[in-house]
Amino acid sequence: xxxxxxxxxxxxxxxxxxxxxxxxxxxxxxxxxxxxxxxxxxxxxxxxxxxxxxxxxxxxxxxxxxxxxxxxxxxxxxxxxxxxxxxxxxxxxxxxxxxxxxxxxxxxxxxxxxxxxxxxxxxxxxxxxxxxxxxxxxxxxxxxxxxxxxxxxxxxxxxxxxxxxxxxxxxxxxxxxxxxxxxxxxxxxxxxxxxxxxxxxxxxxxxxxxxxxxxxxxxxxxxxxxxxxxxxxxxxxxxxxxxxxxxxxxxxxxxxxxxxxxxxxxxxxxxxxxxxxxxxxxxxxxxxxxxxxxxxxxxxxxxxxxxxxxxxxxxxxxxxxxxxxxxxxxxxxxxxxxxxxxxxxxxxxxxxxxxxxxxxxxxxxxxxxxxxxxxxxxxxxxxxxxxxxxxxxxxxxxxxxxxxxxxxxxxxxxxxxxxxxxxxxxxxxxxxxxxxxxxxxxxxxxxxxxxxxxxxxxxxxxxxxxxxxxxxxxxxxxxxxxxxxxxxxxxxxxxxxxxxxxxxxxxxxxxxxxxxxxxxxxxxxxxxxxxxxxxxxxxxxxxxxxxxxxxxxxxxxxxxxxxxxxxxxxxx
Amino acid sequence: xxxxxxxxxxxxxxxxxxxxxxxxxxxxxxxxxxxxxxxxxxxxxxxxxxxxxxxxxxxxxxxxxxxxxxxxxxxxxxxxxxxxxxxxxxxxxxxxxxxxxxxxxxxxxxxxxxxxxxxxxxxxxxxxxxxxxxxxxxxxxxxxxxxxxxxxxxxxxxxxxxx
Ligand SMILES: Cc1ncc(C[n+]2csc(CCOP(=O)(O)OP(=O)(O)O)c2C)c(N)n1
Ligand SMILES: [Mg+2]
Numbered sequence: 001x002x003x004x005x006x007x008x009x010x011x012x013x014x015x016x017x018x019x020x021x022x023x024x025x026x027x028x029x030x031x032x033x034x035x036x037x038x039x040x041x042x043x044x045x046x047x048x049x050x051x052x053x054x055x056x057x058x059x060x061x062x063x064x065x066x067x068x069x070x071x072x073x074x075x076x077x078x079x080x081x082x083x084x085x086x087x088x089x090x091x092x093x094x095x096x097x098x099x100x101x102x103x104x105x106x107x108x109x110x111x112x113x114x115x116x117x118x119x120x121x122x123x124x125x126x127x128x129x130x131x132x133x134x135x136x137x138x139x140x141x142x143x144x145x146x147x148x149x150x151x152x153x154x155x156x157x158x159x160x161x162x163x164x165x166x167x168x169x170x171x172x173x174x175x176x177x178x179x180x181x182x183x184x185x186x187x188x189x190x191x192x193x194x195x196x197x198x199x200x201x202x203x204x205x206x207x208x209x210x211x212x213x214x215x216x217x218x219x220x221x222x223x224x225x226x227x228x229x230x231x232x233x234x235x236x237x238x239x240x241x242x243x244x245x246x247x248x249x250x251x252x253x254x255x256x257x258x259x260x261x262x263x264x265x266x267x268x269x270x271x272x273x274x275x276x277x278x279x280x281x282x283x284x285x286x287x288x289x290x291x292x293x294x295x296x297x298x299x300x301x302x303x304x305x306x307x308x309x310x311x312x313x314x315x316x317x318x319x320x321x322x323x324x325x326x327x328x329x330x331x332x333x334x335x336x337x338x339x340x341x342x343x344x345x346x347x348x349x350x351x352x353x354x355x356x357x358x359x360x361x362x363x364x365x366x367x368x369x370x371x372x373x374x375x376x377x378x379x380x381x382x383x384x385x386x387x388x389x390x391x392x393x394x395x396x397x398x399x400x401x402x403x404x405x406x407x408x409x410x411x412x413x414x415x416x417x418x419x420x421x422x423x424x425x426x427x428x429x430x431x432x433x434x435x436x437x438x439x440x441x442x443x444x445x446x447x448x449x450x451x452x453x454x455x456x457x458x459x460x461x462x463x464x465x466x467x468x469x470x471x472x473x474x475x476x477x478x479x480x481x482x483x484x485x486x487x488x489x490x491x492x493x494x495x496x497x498x499x500x501x502x503x504x505x506x507x508x509x510x511x512x513x514x515x516x517x518x519x520x521x522x523x524x525x526x527x528x529x530x531x532x533x534x535x536x537x538x539x540x541x542x543x544x545x546x547x548x549x550x551x552x553x554x555x556x557x558x559x560x561x562x563x564x565x566x567x568x569x570x571x572x
Numbered sequence: 573x574x575x576x577x578x579x580x581x582x583x584x585x586x587x588x589x590x591x592x593x594x595x596x597x598x599x600x601x602x603x604x605x606x607x608x609x610x611x612x613x614x615x616x617x618x619x620x621x622x623x624x625x626x627x628x629x630x631x632x633x634x635x636x637x638x639x640x641x642x643x644x645x646x647x648x649x650x651x652x653x654x655x656x657x658x659x660x661x662x663x664x665x666x667x668x669x670x671x672x673x674x675x676x677x678x679x680x681x682x683x684x685x686x687x688x689x690x691x692x693x694x695x696x697x698x699x700x701x702x703x704x705x706x707x708x709x710x711x712x713x714x715x716x717x718x719x720x721x722x723x724x725x726x727x728x729x730x731x732x733x734x735x
Contacts, residue, residue, distance in 0.1 A: 118586060123597050127640040130586070147640060182735060183582055183643040307634035310627070 003173040005134050005165035006035035009098065012141040014041055015175040018069050020060060020434055021045070022053040026073025027113060028100025031165035045434060045463060048455040050077050052427035054084010055453070058093050059428030062414045063389060064435045065220060067094040067148050074100040075113030078159075079120065083421060085155045086124040090418025091241060092218060094153035096144045097121075103163040104132060117159045126154030134164050138175050146179045151186030152305040153218060187304065190321025190329060198276070198300045198317050199333045205274035206345035207352075208234045211257065211286075214241030214417065215279015215303060221245070221324035222410040225278065228331045232341050235353055237265035239280050240402055241417040248406030249386075254353065255362075257560075258286040260399045260550050263361035264353055266560040269294055271352070276300045279323040282312040283418070284556075292559030302326045361552050361565055362403060370545040371520050373397060373472045376527075377404035380442060380470055383527045388440035388468075389414060389432045393425040393449030396478035399550045401444040423452030426469065430456060433465040440468065440531065447473045448497045457510035460537045468530050469539040471503060474546045482549045486564075507539035516541040574603070575629050576655060576725045578733055579618040579636060580644040583609060587641040591618065594639065600624065600632050604722030615643065619724040621700075644733060652728035658695065659703045660685075662716040665692040669714060680706050691716060699723070 003011060009032050013021065022045045025033045036044055047053045050072045057068025068088075072081050078099040088095045102111040118130050127147050129140050137160070144156040202208060216225050222245040229236045229252055236246050237257040246253055255262030257269055269275070275297040280286070287293045293313055301308075301315040302323055309318040319326055364374045377400050380388070390405055391414040392398040398415055407413045414432060416424040425443040433441045443450075450471055460467055480495040504514030513536050517526035523542070530538040552563040581587050588607055595602050603621040610617045622632060629647070636645055648655075665673050670692070677684055677694050680702065686693035696706055700723050707718065727733065 119589070122586075122590065122593055128586075181640070184640050305638070307631065307638050309634075311631060314627075 001173045002170040004031070004035070004167045004170050005137055005160070006031035006167060008137050008173055009141065009160070009165065010035045010039060010042060011173060012138050012175055013069060016141070016145050018067075019043060021069045021071050022047055022056040022060070022431065023071030024050050024053055024073065024077060026077050026100060028074035028102060028162045029071060029077075029098075029165075031162065031167055032071065032098070032100070032160075034167065044071075045430070045459065047427065047430070047459050049453065050080035051083050051423065052430070052453050052456045052459070054081045054095075054097070055087065055421075055424050055427035056431035056434070057095050057097075058084060058088045059391060059414055059431030060435050061088070061093050061095055061431070062428070063411050063432040065218075065411070067096055067145060068431060070095065070097040072097070072099055073113070074102055074117070075115050078115055078117040082121060082124070083423075085121055085157065087416050087419045087421045087424060088155040089124045089126070091214060091416065092153050093155065094148040095155040096141075096148050097155055097157045099157060099159050101130070101159045101161040104161045105163070107161065117157065121157045124155075125157050126152075128157040128159065130159045131161065131164050134169060134171055137164060138173065142176045142179050143181065146181075147184060151184075187321050188325070190302065190319045190326035192329065194317060194319045195326060195329050196333055198319060199330060199337065200339075201274055201298055201300060201317065202232065202276065202334075203337075203339040203341055205234075206342055207268075207272050207349045208232075208274040208276065209254075209268045209272045210234055210236035210276050210278065211239070211269065211280055212236060212242045212245060212278040213239040213280025215323050216242055216245040217410045219279065219304070219323040220410070221279070221327050224324055224327035224331055226250070228327055228334070231331065231334060233346060234341070235268055235350070237261065237268065239283070239286055239417070240415070242280065243402060243413045244407030244410045247408040249408055256402055258283075259288070259554050259556070260403065260552065263359050263552055263563060263565060264356035266552070266554065266563060267356045268353060270560040272297045274298050274300070276302070278302045278327065279304075281308045284312070287312060288554050289557050289559050292561075359565065363566075364548075368545060369520055371517070371523055371542055373400045373474070373544045373548055374404050375520065376470065376472055376523060376542050376544060377401050377444065379523050379527050380444070381405050383524070383531050384440045384442065388412070388442045389429075389436065390442050390444055391415065391425045391428040391432060392443065393445045393452075394420045394422045394479070395446045395449060396474070396482065396548070396550050397444050397446045397449075397472040399479075400472065422449040425449060426453050426456045426467070429467045430459055430463075430465060433467055434463070442468045442470055444470050444472065446478060447471060447475065447500050447503075448477045451500070454506070457507065457512060457537070461511045464535065465537060466533065466535050467537050469537070471539065471541045472544050473503075473541055474544050474548065476546055478548075479550070485549070486553075486555070503539055503541040507537075512537040512539060514539045514541070516543065518543040573626075573629070574621065574623045574649070576648040576653065576723060577620045577622065577633065577636070578646050578648050578725055579620065579642055580610070580615050580733060580735075581618060581639075582641045582643060583614050583616045584641055587616070588618075590639050590641060591620070591636065594635055595622075598631075598635065600628065606722045606724055619722070621723055643735065646727065646733050648725045648727060653725050654728060655699045655723045655725045656697055657700050657703055657723040658697045658721045659706070660693060660695055660719040661707070662691055662693045663710060664690060664714045664716055666690055673710070673714070676706070676709055680709075682706070
């Protein structure tokens with residue numbers, strides 16, 4: 001079969017099993033769009049801004065585990081997609097991003113819509129390629145998918161000059177079904193000796209705690225994790241990225257840890273004698289002051305990426321390997337060994353934890369007439385029976401969603417944890433709904449964040465995506481306002497966001513249903529109504545208490561035992 | 573501590589940029605970096621001199637290994653190794669100084685490779701420390717120009733860094 005470059009790209013994607021491409025056309029990719037036009041299998045979703053193509057593909061990947069695919073033009077198309085690429089990179093999301101480039105003979109001449117895409121994206125991709133010969137195209141695409149999806153996943157950019165896709169030049173097509181790269185060999189199994197060593201330490205532990213992260217979700221390791229935690233009877237805390245791997249309603253779950261983690265989770269981290277970290281990277285929002293991090297603990301760390309180990313915090317027992325395989329092996333060693341966890345000590349430990357739990361650190365005023373954002377998230381949980389896919393933007397609403405939705409399943413909580421990208425939520429939901437057309441998909445967002453990719457409402461209409469947007473409207477960049485309240489004597493510099501469009505009318509003008517709710521007592525009805533529209537997008541503008549803050553809070557650079565628990569409280 | 577890291581990498585355009593980028597992006601310091609093709613044209617060999625605490629060096633080697641273009645890497649400082657650097661140094665050499673410089677060059681086993689009425693250009697090879705010692709030994713005012721290649725290194729013994 002002889003194909004042109006444009007046709008090869010389309011055919012490679014189909015052979016790779018890709019069903020959806022998120023993109024936006026332009027000069028440098030017109031040949032590819034023409035090849036897309038001539039086929040039916042590969043579905044293209046036309047976004048309204050390339051940033052959204054990145055986030056939509058990313059959301060698709062997070063919800064399915066399959067790589068998200070993006071196609072954009074050169075120059076501004078490529079620069080617009082960079083935020084999407086960087087967002088995926090920080091959270092290790094598998095993505096393949098095809099960018100058009102000016103024709104090879106004019107590369108470097110400041111040609112129209114030329115940017116050095118490979119150079120610009122280099123620091124925020126797992127790898128990138130510039131295709132210089134048509135003969136390399138299929139191989140490069142195969143390699144890109146391989147690199148994006150194996151080892152520690154991540155986005156891969158392929159920059160494709162226009163002449164490579166010239167419809168007049170055809171070559172025999174062959175899609176390699178395997179790749180071997182001498183320079184890239186991800187680990188496939190953890191070291192058994194290390195695993196046994198770790199299990200021995202776990203059996204001696206008196207105050208153990210699991211600290212697990214996004215790596216568990218990425219490697220689909222929720223089941224072995226849950227089995228191991230329950231078998232051992234240890235407490236577990238999860239990072240913002242790890243939520244849902246161990247069920248949020250599970251009895252051993254202490255809640256999220258870190259800057260806005262629960263009192264019990266952070267105290268357990270502070271007091272633990274054996275910490276087992278799995279697929280987590282000791283991010284500064286999690287560790288707080290590293291000098292005060294888990295001061296008494298022997299630390300076991302399971303991660304696919306050796307460079308994550310001992311990067312921020314010294315680790316005693318490193319285990320490099322895929323999380324799922326290692327957890328399975330660990331469970332096997334536990335089950336086949338004759339040692340049991342120290343029951344007496346564990347009992348004492350749980351007693352201590354229950355004392356911390358009794359502080360009820362996430363309490364909020366449930367009698368308030370103004371709707372509390374926490375209450376809105378809890379209502380969302382109730383109305384969707386805890387079974388929705390929830391994407392979010394960045395800010396207080398994101399933390400409230402993470403704290404109060406209690407995710408019971410992995411891949412349900414979809415947010416930009418590492419880069420913290422406002423504008424992520426709505427386009428990510430597009431990808432999620434595309435992958436799961438029948439599922440409830442909700443965007444929990446803020447009035448500031450939603451405006452960063454609001455144009456995607458049109459995309460939702462074009463593809464009949466019945467997403468539910470739950471806007472926690474506090475009239476502020478709430479998270480910024482909170483920091484200014486705490487650390488800048490309430491000087492609210494540029495954080496007010498009272499000037500917004502009428503979101504109800506705006507949504508209606510995009511062809512969707514807009515609703516607004518202002519009183520606590522009307523919340524449940526409104527939320528139910530919103531979700532009763534099975535095949536329509538509903539934008540629910542929830543007016544919430546503008547003064548509410550996210551608690552508990554560890555100030556940046558403080559230790560886990562130093563938390564603000566409620567308004568006006570001293571550090572505990 | 574100072575470390576010499578030897579890297580075999582795919583001879584792809586952009587591979588060098590990835591390494592350089594890594595160092596600036598993560599704030600590691602590079603003292604010197606040399607790169608050239610090897611007998612296998614698909615590979616290039618890089619020698620990189622850096623310094624930092626054990627933790628930083630551990631991160632540097634891990635991050636380098638993580639680069640998709642890096643095929644193999646060894647921290648030469650961990651074992652016996654030989655280090656060589658070449659320097660071209662142009663010195664002001666007038667009547668009275670000529671003898672003195674010549675003697676110094678001989679002591680350091682260098683070669684004078686270009687001569688004018690008023691200058692010598694000296695070629696000197698050795699460990700970086702030897703080149704430093706030479707620079708210190710000559711009168712600072714006589715130095716017109718110094719060009720150094722940066723060290724390359726190789727492990728001692730019969731084993732080589734290969735695929
Ligand atoms: C693109 C981008 N710009 C700026 C920020 C910094 N930032 C973090 S949270 C936040 C405020 C978000 O406000 P809103 O969306 O209304 O959410 P709220 O905190 O009020 O719930 C800002 C500006 C960011 N995370 N992303
Ligand atoms: Mg807000």
